[in-house]
Amino acid sequence: MNLQMEMEHHRQVLIVRFIGELDHHTADQVRMKLDEAIHSQQTNHIVLSLKDLQFMDSSGIGVILGRYKLIKSKGGKMAVCDATPPVFRLLEMSGLFKIMPIYESESDALSSLEVVS
Amino acid sequence: MSEExxxxxxxxxxxxxxxxxNESFARITVAAFISQLDPTMDELSDxxxxxxxxxxxxxIHGYDSDSTGTVTITAKIERETVTITVEDRGQGIEDLDLAKEPLYTSKPELERSGMxxxxxxxxxxxxxxxSEPGVGTSIRMKKRIESKKALYK
Structure with missing residues (x-):
């Protein structure tokens, strides 16, 4: 099983859609692609769109936290949206919502990030 | 013999x-085996x-990413309870209490979440x-499956 990532820029906000499974095996490609995107001039904030993420474990938490630290060090923000119930539960258990907001949809996340930027 | x-x-x-x-292969295989108990989507996902x-x-920890090692999983069904063991013959865990602490990781450089x-x-x-240092680690877990069938009985 693989993971696909779709990336789309809305002004300074990068939307990343995950399709497939995010585990230890697929975490490396996520790390590389997102680090590259974060270091580009275009990206101030990131929205992780999780509707089609069919599986995630603690390796996914690790890679999300790592990118969160990176974007935060550049003065940016990160948000997640549209998580399925199992993924939501894992994010909640890991305390992720203490440091970043979750929205119902990409448009909710976008409008909220555009207000703060 | 009846199905039960x-x-x-x-x-x-x-x-x-x-x-x-093989991580994906392992979890999908175990899930397929357990599906005979007719678990809910949440149980299967857990x-x-x-x-x-x-x-x-x-x-990552047992074999330090050396892929010559092997991992063995057993799954056992007894009535509606499933027991899963995952074993390796890797380096073992020195301090189990520390390893079990939420957010503790021995490999922060690999961005492990410690969860x-x-x-x-x-x-x-x-x-x-x-776990025994130098010998390996064995994890044994049990869960009772609240079969979907039970809901309609």
């Missing part, structure tokens, strides 16, 4: 190379997650780790 008697006792064993591409956590631990054991403890009814 056949299901009363069943088991599987799976041994595979400690490669990250079981896949704990298998993934345990196998990832064996690969593996916490997730296994939370998602399963019983959870037990035995």
């Amino acid at each position: 008697q056949v299901l009363a006792h069943n088991f599987m064993t799976l041994t595979f190379a400690a490669k990250s591409e 079981l896949k997650t704990v298998v993934s956590e345990a196998v990832t631990n064996s690969i 593996g054991f916490t997730i296994m403890e939370n998602f399963m009814d019983e959870f037990e780790v035995t």
Whole structure:
């Protein structure tokens, strides 16, 4: 099983859609692609769109936290949206919502990030 | 034998190379085996997650990502309870209490979240780790499946 990532820029906000499974095996490609995107001039904030993420474990938490630290060090923000119930539960258990907001949809996340930027 | 008697006792064993591409294979295989108990989507997702956590631990920590090692999973069904063991012959865990602490990781440089054991403890009814440095680690977990069938009885 693989993971696909779709990336789309809305002004300074990068939307990343995950399709497939995010585990230890697929975490490396996520790390590389997102680090590259974060270091580009275009990206101030990131929205992780999780509707089609069919599986995630603690390796996914690790890679999300790592990118969160990176974007935060550049003065940016990160948000997640549209998580399925199992993924939501894992994010909640890991305390992720203490440091970043979750929205119902990409448009909710976008409008909220555009207000703060 | 009735179907119920056949299901009363069943088991599987799976041994595979400690490669990250086998993590998905391992959790899907265990999920397929357990699906005979007719678990809910949430239960199936929990079981896949704990298998993934345990196998990832064996690969990263047990074998330090050396893929010549092997991981063995057994799953046993007794009535509506499933017992899963995940074993490696890797380097073992020096300090189990420390390893079980939420957010503790021995490999922060690999961006590990330190949530593996916490997730296994939370998602399963019983959870037990035995480990000996230089010999290996064995994780044993149990969960009672509230079969969907039970809802309609």
